[in-house]
Amino acid sequence: MALIVQKFGGTSVGSLERIQHVADKVIKAREKGHQVVVVVSAMHGETDRLIKLANALTSEPNPREYDMLLATGEQVSMALLAMALNAKNCPARSYTGLQIGIHTDDFHTKARILNVDTTILLKELAEGYVIVVAGFQGVNTRGDITTLGRGGSDTTGVALAAALKAEECQIYTDVEGVYTTDPRVIKEAMLLSHISFEEMLELSSLGAKVLQMRSVEIAAHHNMPIRVLSTFTEGEGTLVTFEDKIMQKRLVSGIAFSHEEAIISIFGVPNRAGIEGEILGMVSDANIEIDMIAQNATGNSATDFTFTVQRKDFKNTMSIIEKISKKLGAASIKSNAQVAKLSLVGLGMRSHAGVASKMFKALGEADINILMITTSEIKISVVIDEKMLERGARAVHEAFELDKKLLENESAEIEAGNL
Amino acid sequence: MALIVQKFGGTSVGSLERIQHVADKVIKAREKGHQVVVVVSAMHGETDRLIKLANALTSEPNPREYDMLLATGEQVSMALLAMALNAKNCPARSYTGLQIGIHTDDFHTKARILNVDTTILLKELAEGYVIVVAGFQGVNTRGDITTLGRGGSDTTGVALAAALKAEECQIYTDVEGVYTTDPRVIKEAMLLSHISFEEMLELSSLGAKVLQMRSVEIAAHHNMPIRVLSTFTEGEGTLVTFEDKIMQKRLVSGIAFSHEEAIISIFGVPNRAGIEGEILGMVSDANIEIDMIAQNATGNSATDFTFTVQRKDFKNTMSIIEKISKKLGAASIKSNAQVAKLSLVGLGMRSHAGVASKMFKALGEADINILMITTSEIKISVVIDEKMLERGARAVHEAFELDKKLLENESAEIEAGNL
Numbered sequence: 001m002a003l004i005v006q007k008f009g010g011t012s013v014g015s016l017e018r019i020q021h022v023a024d025k026v027i028k029a030r031e032k033g034h035q036v037v038v039v040v041s042a043m044h045g046e047t048d049r050l051i052k053l054a055n056a057l058t059s060e061p062n063p064r065e066y067d068m069l070l071a072t073g074e075q076v077s078m079a080l081l082a083m084a085l086n087a088k089n090c091p092a093r094s095y096t097g098l099q100i101g102i103h104t105d106d107f108h109t110k111a112r113i114l115n116v117d118t119t120i121l122l123k124e125l126a127e128g129y130v131i132v133v134a135g136f137q138g139v140n141t142r143g144d145i146t147t148l149g150r151g152g153s154d155t156t157g158v159a160l161a162a163a164l165k166a167e168e169c170q171i172y173t174d175v176e177g178v179y180t181t182d183p184r185v186i187k188e189a190m191l192l193s194h195i196s197f198e199e200m201l202e203l204s205s206l207g208a209k210v211l212q213m214r215s216v217e218i219a220a221h222h223n224m225p226i227r228v229l230s231t232f233t234e235g236e237g238t239l240v241t242f243e244d245k246i247m248q249k250r251l252v253s254g255i256a257f258s259h260e261e262a263i264i265s266i267f268g269v270p271n272r273a274g275i276e277g278e279i280l281g282m283v284s285d286a287n288i289e290i291d292m293i294a295q296n297a298t299g300n301s302a303t304d305f306t307f308t309v310q311r312k313d314f315k316n317t318m319s320i321i322e323k324i325s326k327k328l329g330a331a332s333i334k335s336n337a338q339v340a341k342l343s344l345v346g347l348g349m350r351s352h353a354g355v356a357s358k359m360f361k362a363l364g365e366a367d368i369n370i371l372m373i374t375t376s377e378i379k380i381s382v383v384i385d386e387k388m389l390e391r392g393a394r395a396v397h398e399a400f401e402l403d404k405k406l407l408e409n410e411s412a413e414i415e416a417g418n419l
Numbered sequence: 420m421a422l423i424v425q426k427f428g429g430t431s432v433g434s435l436e437r438i439q440h441v442a443d444k445v446i447k448a449r450e451k452g453h454q455v456v457v458v459v460s461a462m463h464g465e466t467d468r469l470i471k472l473a474n475a476l477t478s479e480p481n482p483r484e485y486d487m488l489l490a491t492g493e494q495v496s497m498a499l500l501a502m503a504l505n506a507k508n509c510p511a512r513s514y515t516g517l518q519i520g521i522h523t524d525d526f527h528t529k530a531r532i533l534n535v536d537t538t539i540l541l542k543e544l545a546e547g548y549v550i551v552v553a554g555f556q557g558v559n560t561r562g563d564i565t566t567l568g569r570g571g572s573d574t575t576g577v578a579l580a581a582a583l584k585a586e587e588c589q590i591y592t593d594v595e596g597v598y599t600t601d602p603r604v605i606k607e608a609m610l611l612s613h614i615s616f617e618e619m620l621e622l623s624s625l626g627a628k629v630l631q632m633r634s635v636e637i638a639a640h641h642n643m644p645i646r647v648l649s650t651f652t653e654g655e656g657t658l659v660t661f662e663d664k665i666m667q668k669r670l671v672s673g674i675a676f677s678h679e680e681a682i683i684s685i686f687g688v689p690n691r692a693g694i695e696g697e698i699l700g701m702v703s704d705a706n707i708e709i710d711m712i713a714q715n716a717t718g719n720s721a722t723d724f725t726f727t728v729q730r731k732d733f734k735n736t737m738s739i740i741e742k743i744s745k746k747l748g749a750a751s752i753k754s755n756a757q758v759a760k761l762s763l764v765g766l767g768m769r770s771h772a773g774v775a776s777k778m779f780k781a782l783g784e785a786d787i788n789i790l791m792i793t794t795s796e797i798k799i800s801v802v803i804d805e806k807m808l809e810r811g812a813r814a815v816h817e818a819f820e821l822d823k824k825l826l827e828n829e830s831a832e833i834e835a836g837n838l
Contacts, residue, residue, distance in 0.1 A: 058506035079488035087477035
């Protein structure tokens with residue numbers, strides 16, 4: 001008998017039929033002898049409905065009241081799920097974040113979980129209840145309801161699993177797990193049976209948004225295995241764990257990409273200390289998020305400086321950059337708002353040379369121009385023309401044989417190893 | 420400067436425009452120098468929407484989860500109102516019943532308020548906030564959310580007012596106050612400037628449902644004046660207070676009536692001790708509510724027994740009564756499912772003879788047959804043919820001159836008295 005936490009997203013509880021289906025899934029886990037804590041999001045569309053109400057009322061909703069409003073979404077779905085469970089003779093009780101004691105900091109609309117009180121949870125689990133907890137919300141030291149921001153229910157799930165020392169945190173979603181790349185775009189994408197936290201973090205932040213960043217951080221910190229799997233189909237999904245628990249290592253795990261990017265280059269900027277902070281500080285001050293940054297020092301006195309922002313921020317960014325470059329006496333500015341980012345992620349990069357060049361070669365052979373490159377320990381990202389994104393992703397996917405049935409062979413190897 | 424509690428019902432907060440309007444009303448009271456605690460119901464239709472969800476999911480929703488679900492309705496409207504107030508530069512904070520500490524008993528879906536913690540309320544009022552509290556809900560000793568049943572927001576308002584020793588509890592509704600009779604039926608109905616708790620209780624229970632019974636009981640117990648007034652029009656409404664605070668006494672205050680009644684008489688029942696309990700016990704055991712009861716002992720050995728039930732319960736009641744009367748050897752049964760109840764309420768009846776006969780005379784002159792009569796200290800009720808209800812109400816209304824502009828004269832008298 002194990003204790004597991006199951007988190008169901010808004011699509012999974014999007015209708016009464018689906019809530020019944022989720023109840024069946026919970027009961028199945030219980031029949032296997034598990035103790036189950038369930039975390040639910042608001043029913044699909046409900047949070048948007050509430051946000052619309054607030055925005056129709058005032059352009060700047062009071063953040064405390066905004067959280068108070070939004071928190072009702074999860075309260076509705078958790079009560080309905082607990083009702084469905086009880087109706088199926090499975091004793092269940094639902095709790096809000098405030099009732100359980102999911103303590104957060106004070107930052108309304110984007111609070112962070114500080115700690116979770118397990119008193120009620122452990123007591124009711126021992127009494128044989130399934131506990132249904134509202135995702136996405138907590139309570140601050142004042143006793144006010146806070147919310148964790150979009151995708152916060154994943155974080156609730158992982159935080160509860162960590163606090164309860166659960167065997168694993170199962171994140172049910174509308175995809176079957178983590179793929180080598182986006183299966184909606186590249187049909188050859190393969191389901192990964194496992195992935196490391198590090199790779200998952202890189203993939204999450206790159207647009208392959210299966211899990212919320214913060215939830216992976218918490219899981220990694222507490223060494224809590226996360227299993228991503230589908231509410232609607234059977235399957236083992238993808239297990240996200242620490243690198244050392246993964247027995248078979250792949251060179252690369254996946255390809256992530258994001259549309260709607262814009263790239264801006266400033267040429268001939270005086271190459272003095274602090275110049276980067278000066279330029280990017282002005283952009284950040286306008287509340288514009290900078291994604292990739294690359295710099296090429298062309299000589300002693302001047303440097304070229306390139307960065308990307310989301311396309312929606314392009315116009316604002318350009319008007320700031322034009323002012324700065326005039327002030328700094330930069331030689332020229334070049335920009336392109338029709339670009340996309342393609343990233344290759346894999347733990348194997350650390351120890352294997354030639355991954356980058358193999359990627360660039362594949363793109364070159366597909367006749368794709370690289371506009372910008374940045375690298376980290378386990379990730380290589382390139383900016384390319386947006387129209388080339390799918391072709392590029394496919395080329396790199398093939399080059400690293402991510403479309404080959406490696407997983408089955410690997411599984412065979414593990415089993416052999418276990419004997 | 421006074422502390423007042425304002426309660427707004429579901430129709431008053433039924434749309435974002437109306438919530439803005441309520442915010443303006445609250446701000447107006449605040450500008451007069453009052454401290455204001457606001458109690459809100461769920462937006463019109465929201466509670467029904469939630470009930471439908473629960474009933475579509477299961478025929479017997481778990482009561483704890485049912486309350487958890489329904490409580491979100493008020494949380495939405497209170498957050499929206501607090502947002503609207505803040506947007507109009509009126510500092511406001513909303514609280515659920517659980518957060519404030521509105522302690523109730525354990526009876527889910529129809530809990531009773533036991534006591535109200537005023538710690539947060541007093542602290543935040545002192546800091547200059549308007550406090551918006553969710554009506555209809557509280558928390559039991561387990562920490563579970565409870566709801567008070569339909570109309571429970573009135574009770575929340577009065578309980579908060581009593582706990583805070585407020586100057587008065589204003590119940591905003593979609594009518595201008597309490598009338599001498601139903602103005603939708605009898606257009607000559609007059610708005611009462613005041614009424615006693617006792618009369619209000621009788622009127623409430625008789626179908627003139629302006630306030631929830633339990634709220635009047637609490638108000639009477641704590642001697643808390645209630646003012647019933649309209650959200651949508653200006654006016655002083657009707658003040659509900661203790662008899663001794665009302666300077667001008669009317670003979671009668673109003674006429675209440677209720678449709679959809681059914682009357683059943685059993686003739687020739689053996690007149691022995693406990694026979695009434697035997698008959699009515701069977702009906703009660705079938706969960707049927709008995710309203711009026713009258714008995715005429717026609718002789719030593721036999722008695723006639725008459726009572727009323729709601730029309731929806733008529734068929735069930737008849738099949739029970741037919742069985743009992745056979746068993747008891749009653750002479751006959753007579754019934755009529757097309758009747759209505761008409762009641763005259765007034766404190767003056769206590770001291771003035773002739774009220775009953777004046778009422779019966781008025782009905783007789785209108786050619787209306789009385790099928791049954793019951794009386795209490797301040798109320799006389801008759802059962803008549805339903806088709807005669809409006810004519811009967813009008814006849815009694817005129818007979819007691821409730822349609823005359825008595826109120827203005829009375830006001831003049833009071834003012835004279837005060838000089």
